[in-house]
Amino acid sequence: MSKSGIQTTARASAGNGGAHSPVQIELSEEDKSKDAFFVQLAGIAEAMIAKHGKDFAMGTLVLTARFIAEDKPLTKPAASHS
Known part of the structure; x- marks a missing residue:
């Protein structure tokens, strides 16, 4: 299992009567x-x-997803100090 909790193993038949072993x-x-x-x-x-x-x-998180979907900037540009 990865740090995020997503399991990174799969089950496959090992040819032993239908029992599954991790692969x-x-x-x-x-x-x-x-x-x-x-x-x-x-x-x-x-x-x-x-x-x-x-x-x-x-x-x-929903607002951020909406901004991404609408191609809106996620941050404001830094103010110029000239």
């Missing part, structure tokens, strides 16, 4: 990268829940 599946580099981002996101979500509650955390 290791190697994650691709892309899957490892996605898993690492999920772990980071989970940590942020847990921190938001602890400090501000589930409603805030869910609202923030």
Whole structure:
């Protein structure tokens, strides 16, 4: 099982009367990268829940998803000090 709690093994028939034994599946580099981002996101979500509650955390994540879907910027550009 990975850090994010996603099981990375599969079940396969071992030819022993239908019993199943775990078979290791190697994650691709892309899957490892996605898993690492999920772990980071989970940590942020847990921190938001602890400090501000589930409603805030869910609202923030949904709003972020909406901004991504609508191609809106997620951060404001830094102010120029010229």
